[in-house]
Amino acid sequence: DIVMTQSPDSLAVSLGERATINCKSSQSVLYRSNNKNYLAWYQQKPGQPPKLLIYWASTRESGVPDRFSGSGSGTDFTLTISSLQAEDVAVYYCQQYYSTSPLTFGGGTKVEIK
Amino acid sequence: EVQLVESGGGLVQPGGSLRLSCAASGFTFSTYWMHWVRQAPGKGLVWVSRINSDGSSTSYADSVKGRFTISRDNAKNTLYLQMNSLRAEDTAVYYCARDPRTSLDCWGQGTLVTVSS
Numbered sequence: 001d002i003v004m005t006q007s008p009d010s011l012a013v014s015l016g017e018r019a020t021i022n023c024k025s026s027q028s029v030l031y032r033s034n035n036k037n038y039l040a041w042y043q044q045k046p047g048q049p050p051k052l053l054i055y056w057a058s059t060r061e062s063g064v065p066d067r068f069s070g071s072g073s074g075t076d077f078t079l080t081i082s083s084l085q086a087e088d089v090a091v092y093y094c095q096q097y098y099s100t101s102p103l104t105f106g107g108g109t110k111v112e113i114k
Numbered sequence: 115e116v117q118l119v120e121s122g123g124g125l126v127q128p129g130g131s132l133r134l135s136c137a138a139s140g141f142t143f144s145t146y147w148m149h150w151v152r153q154a155p156g157k158g159l160v161w162v163s164r165i166n167s168d169g170s171s172t173s174y175a176d177s178v179k180g181r182f183t184i185s186r187d188n189a190k191n192t193l194y195l196q197m198n199s200l201r202a203e204d205t206a207v208y209y210c211a212r213d214p215r216t217s218l219d220c221w222g223q224g225t226l227v228t229v230s231s
Contacts (some may be wrong), residue, residue: 042218103151
């Protein structure tokens with residue numbers, strides 16, 4: 001199984017400041033055949049289901065604000081919120097799609113306002 | 115509008131059974147792989163099972179293998195999860211999610227399963 005490790009577990013950021021979340025996979029999630037990293041990021045607010053933010057490591061889902069960006073390749077990935085807004089308070093999860101059996105998620109990173 | 119609506123959750127005794135349903139609308143259900151993902155209270159997301167578009171291929175997490183069965187009825191646009199021999203550790207919100215082969219791009223609101231005596 002591909003193990004996904006997120007860091008930090010939580011972070012507090014001032015409004016308007018940058019938030020950075022890291023995700024590391026235990027093996028590469030880069031498909032050589034199409035040069036795409038099968039890594040997605042989700043946002044989950046309290047009492048709500050997860051919402052897809054980014055797939056292929058850096059492609060924003062339709063309707064996602066451009067303050068959210070994803071980067072990285074192979075085994076190391078980052079989700080960046082360039083200017084934190086109050087509505088961004090949530091738990092963020094990374095997930096690999098390289099192997100669909102099983103799909104695996106990171107443990108989550110809780111983002112709060114400082 | 116793409117929509118997934120889960121139902122069938124509830125309180126069940128250890129060793130009991132439940133069948134969850136996920137009604138899909140707003141998209142061509144029969145062309146998508148589908149998944150079940152669960153989340154225990156206060157915990158993270160855990161993948162449970164997936165099924166391919168025509169139902170000919172399924173996969174399960176080790177923790178539910180042999181106890182849970184995923185299936186679908188493309189004529190009814192509905193995904194199912196039959197859960198047998200339920201344990202306390204199966205207590206969670208169960209989400210169904212759509213798979214466009216890159217991620218899970220649409221999730222239902224979830225249905226709570228509580229296993230307790």
